Amino acid sequence: MFRDIATVRTRLADQKYIASESIATTLFLASRLEKPILAEGPAGTGKTELAKATAAATGRELIRLQCYEGIDESRALYEWEYAKQLLYTQLLRERIGGMVSAADTLAAAADAIANEENVFFSERFLLARPLLRAITSPNPVVLLIDEIDRADAEFEAFLLELLSDFQVSIPELGTINAIHKPIVILTSNDTRELSEALKRRCLFLYVGYPDAESELAVVNLRVPGVPPKLAAQVVEMVQRLRALDLRKTPSMSETIDWARALVELNVKHLDRNAMDATMNVLLKYESDVQKGKRLVSRDDDAPTDVTRERDRDRGKDRDRDRGRRDR
Numbered sequence: 001m002f003r004d005i006a007t008v009r010t011r012l013a014d015q016k017y018i019a020s021e022s023i024a025t026t027l028f029l030a031s032r033l034e035k036p037i038l039a040e041g042p043a044g045t046g047k048t049e050l051a052k053a054t055a056a057a058t059g060r061e062l063i064r065l066q067c068y069e070g071i072d073e074s075r076a077l078y079e080w081e082y083a084k085q086l087l088y089t090q091l092l093r094e095r096i097g098g099m100v101s102a103a104d105t106l107a108a109a110a111d112a113i114a115n116e117e118n119v120f121f122s123e124r125f126l127l128a129r130p131l132l133r134a135i136t137s138p139n140p141v142v143l144l145i146d147e148i149d150r151a152d153a154e155f156e157a158f159l160l161e162l163l164s165d166f167q168v169s170i171p172e173l174g175t176i177n178a179i180h181k182p183i184v185i186l187t188s189n190d191t192r193e194l195s196e197a198l199k200r201r202c203l204f205l206y207v208g209y210p211d212a213e214s215e216l217a218v219v220n221l222r223v224p225g226v227p228p229k230l231a232a233q234v235v236e237m238v239q240r241l242r243a244l245d246l247r248k249t250p251s252m253s254e255t256i257d258w259a260r261a262l263v264e265l266n267v268k269h270l271d272r273n274a275m276d277a278t279m280n281v282l283l284k285y286e287s288d289v290q291k292g293k294r295l296v297s298r299d300d301d302a303p304t305d306v307t308r309e310r311d312r313d314r315g316k317d318r319d320r321d322r323g324r325r326d327r
Contacts, residue, residue: 005024012054023207029203031183037185042189045208045252047185048187051064051142051144052144054142058183060183063143063182065131067155077158131162135168144185147188148188149191160201166178166182209249209252216231218255219256230267230269241292246285254282254284
């Protein structure tokens, strides 16, 4: 799959995903050790995109399970198609009647039906959800279990069998082993503490906000036609905004959206007017927008390089004149 770590970075870069050394190393080890990855970090730092890029880079189908509060196995693993079972029961009514007509007692009739119950609880009536699809797929896949921290602890416990042995248990069918072991990536926005049992089964990967150099590389890669100066200004401003106490810190995806918006507006240089007009693309709360505008306002009030140089020259002249008077 991946020959070495350099191959990982190259293939992900081909999918417009800039992988750090840590990300590339973890993905390489996960593929070799056949271990799931638990990618944790703030929202919007590229965790989900990592799974998408991995699927594209390996030529595998991406199967995604979006977690939420209250999710259970009927939404994650499987459920029986009761409407289809009922329809078949109606169609086979005469056949079922013939089976039980020879029974002398109710118990005997029930036994006769029970002997055939595997017909109605077979793969014919099984509706596969993402987890079951991932391990029964005839081709290798990438399984994304997105935002696992939104689910509850009981659902985490339910996942342990899959994460450790790549198998699932269905009471009516027994244990089903994976045809091909999927690449499994779990993401977490760290909104709650995950269990040690889940973490023990995974390779841990922290995905934080990128540094300025990495973010600039991503903007140049993902936003065609962005002027180099504008790209640098966008990244500089986003990096400064992340240092503020905001309700929602700008994510990497929002940086890209902002750069695209500025390109669409034919902005060549990020000035006060461009910031005021497009700040809502980057920031999602009015209080955050106001903080961003105050930051820009402080920049406008700050002395420019020309002003600082002029004041410095004036200071030198005053010192020179003072020295002459002293003499």
